[in-house]
């Protein structure tokens with residue numbers, strides 16, 4: 557799957573992921589009205605609204621980008637019905653040939669991680685039958701429990717030719733509270749980055765490992781260091797746009813081959829119609845606003861990469 561991701565990025569010239577984080581407050585009125593009139597103001601009504609919204613976004617941007625990143629929390633908050641909308645979204649994105657990064661941020665003791673890995677990336681055995689479950693292509697993983705919390709994900713990735721992105725330096729304001737703490741003179745995120753590089757050595761695709769890292773766009777100096785610490789790891793870079801990350805700062809996250817990083821924007825794309833300069837599209841045309849936001853983001857990032865050459 558890492559090879560497919562690299563090929564799609566090259567073909568489309570777009571190191572960009574659209575984050576499918578469908579808060580109900582981003583769903584336009586006409587969709588809410590239609591879903592609520594069919595299912596009432598219920599969890600099913602909410603789940604239908606976010607699914608209809610996602611479908612509109614995906615239809616509008618699927619030819620421009622290699623990948624999407626549905627964020628599980630946005631679906632889970634609506635319970636079982638919400639997770640059905642998550643699964644429908646994953647399947648629909650596959651139909652559109654998008655690489656799906658399940659932003660599930662899992663990680664636990666080994667046996668529990670094995671269950672998470674089976675459910676999201678692998679298969680489960682039910683009697684004599686083996687079934688795929690959520691079937692995303694990548695999952696985000698939390699490394700706090702160490703190697704035995706990560707290994708089950710890697711084992712499943714090897715079997716299924718899928719991948720993971722391990723949290724190394726997150727984009728949020730408090731990320732330094734633990735991640736920047738010095739251990740033997742080096743920040744914790746560097747130790748984690750080094751470990752990601754080691755875990756990834758036995759998981760190589762054609763040029764990149766399918767054990768990747770998450771490094772926030774909001775800490776570019778750290779991104780620069782981490783690029784060197786993990787030269788073969790693909791970096792998923794959230795924090796562009798809504799959290800303040802700028803294209804020019806992201807150049808050091810990429811390698812000389814123009815690959816090695818993929819930048820996520822969620823609110824900046826899916827809720828584009830609510831913000832300037834995209835308000836002119838109107839809520840009815842939220843998909844077109846998202847498409848324009850994606851085109852602008854691609855041009856912004858490619859412009860920064862070109863300027864650096």
Ligand SMILES: O=C(O)c1cc(=O)[nH]c(=O)n1[C@@H]1O[C@H](COP(=O)(O)O)[C@@H](O)[C@H]1O
Pocket residue numbers: 575577627659696725726727728770771772794795796797798799820821822823824
């Ligand atoms: O793993 C992630 O995707 C992630 C890691 C991180 O350090 N920061 C971060 O914002 N994210 C996710 O990336 C998305 C960012 O959304 P926007 O700020 O709206 O673009 C959300 O789904 C976050 O959960």
